[in-house]
Amino acid sequence: MAEAILVPQVGQDLTEAKIVELHVKLGDKVKKGDLVAVVESEKASFEVEAFSEGVVISLPWKVGDVATVLEPLMHVGSEGEVVAATATAAPAAQVAAPAAVPALVVAAPVGAAPVGASVVAEPVRVAEPVAAVAGGRRASPIARRVAFDHNLSVERIAGTGPKGAVVLRDVEGAIASAPAAGSLELRTLQSGQGTPVVFLHGFGADLSSWRPLVARVGLGSPMMALDLPGHGASQRHVAADFAALVDAVGRTLRGMHGGVHLVGHSLGAAVAAALTERGDLDVRSLTLISPAGLGASVDGDFVDGFLSAKSEGALQAWMRRLVSDPASLAPVLVRATLAARDEAGLVPAQARVARGVFEGSTQLFNVAAALRAYRGPCTVIAGRDDAIVPLREIEAAVPAHVALHRLDRVGHLPQVEAADLVQTLIARTVRSAG
Structure with missing residues (x-):
């Protein structure tokens, strides 16, 4: 194929x-x-x-x-x-977005995606005329007017129209997901119907790392994501410890009436599990990929080395610890991670988060009790060769009612090394919630 x-x-x-x-x-x-x-x-x-x-x-x-x-x-x-x-021209409405910025919690790499991957069609609309705006972003006149009325900048809205132009549906989506005071920005990665699926990245990445995986999952649900405090667009949000991370995400999601499915990786998976204990969020299902917070150990040398790496060679050496087969770590992913650090203050912000959740090679938080108490559909996916969070500690903490998938020849990034299986398990878990 x-x-x-x-x-x-x-x-x-x-x-x-x-x-x-x-x-x-x-x-x-x-x-x-x-x-x-x-x-x-x-x-x-x-x-x-x-x-x-x-x-x-x-x-x-x-x-x-x-x-x-x-x-x-x-x-x-x-x-x-x-x-x-249909495969020759994939609709920009479904995938026009930044590529993955991999790190401790990178999602599937920019690259191979199966032809004919399921996407959700938007209702047919009459095409809106578009024109360039100041700064080079193209936008339709009605999109510019509605954005202005709601004090939004079209330069900060991802466009899904022709050649990436911002059209009315993009502005409407930005209005709907505009964060309340003190909360994080929740972005729509793919529109759809039904209970939304929210993706939570982990330490060192941002929400854009989920976009390639979202395009492959094949669910008709709305797909959404946010940047954790200290990361991406949320780097100026301060979270001194794990509880503050959970609180920031919880404040953002508690307005989602009717429930939510959560998918998280590493630190993001721990946040997802902890959210089930808040009582103000109806979590319909959990998919936890290489979850942190189920044991005490973490590769502290990796965290320190990853944060301190300033050259491509140094960063590549540390990022190879994330995978079982170094050949699966595409050079473009290392360059992408390095390029993301051009954003002033990003690495110091991530270092502050690291100090709040890790101490040397110890995790300063634990969500095993939350996982034991959760009774919705739950899937845990872990690599047998994970050098960052040991599989043995995950195995010891996962309760009998949770499905645990141990993947051979896979490290801390199952979504990179076993992308097809991961997207299948996500879809299966979400659908099992009914």
Whole structure:
């Protein structure tokens, strides 16, 4: 089956990338790890690698084109295979968003996504005329007017219209998810119907790390995410300890009437479990990936090394601890993490969070009791080769009524090394809640 290699990008508000090099042409054979292209964002250039072996069967862009992020850069499949029309142009409304910024809690890498992945269609609307606004962001006149009326800047709203333009539905989504005073910003990653699924990243990442995984889950539910205090757009929110992290997220989510499904990774998974004890949030299901908070141990050397790394080589050396197979850590992901640190104050903010939740190689919080008390559908996914949070401590803490999936040859990032299985387990857990 053909697989799409997507256009990568870094940054929460960047929606386009320029194709500056193409190293393949139609009919060329590629194997996993081959350099196939170089794209350029506003901050840096990034190499794009093949994530599977096959033949280039679709190449919609040429050098010099400006492509929309997370749309197919090319398709790799079997010789003679034809790409379906719907796969050649994935709707920007579903995926136009920043790519993953991996770290201790990175989500699936920008790269291979199965052709025909299920997406939720928006109601048909008459196309809105768009025009560039100050700063270069394109927006329709009605989107600009409604944003102005609600004191919102279209420059800070992710566009899902043609070529990343901001249209009315984007502004309406931003209004609906506007944070209350003192809360975090909850963003919609994919629209849908029914009970929303909220993704919580962990230490060292931001909400954009979930976008590639969300595009593959195939649920019709609304998909949402937020940045934990000290991370991404929430780096100026102060949280002195784990309880403060949980409180900040809880304040943001408690207005979601009708329930919520929670998916978390590492530190984000611990926050998700702790939220079930608050009493002001109807948590319909839990999916916890490499959860922290179920034992005392954490790789403190990794945390310190990750925060102190300033060069690509140093960061790559530490990030290899996150995976079982170093080859699964694509160089573009290391560069993306490094580029995210251009944001002034990000690393100091993350260091403050680290001091509040870790002490050396010890976790200063525990959510095992919350997990034992929770009676909704719950799935725990952990790698047998996890060097950050030991599997043995997770196994000892997971109660009998919780489904525990132990993955062979997988480290702390199951969503990278076993992405297909992880997205299947997320969908199964959400659906089991009814």
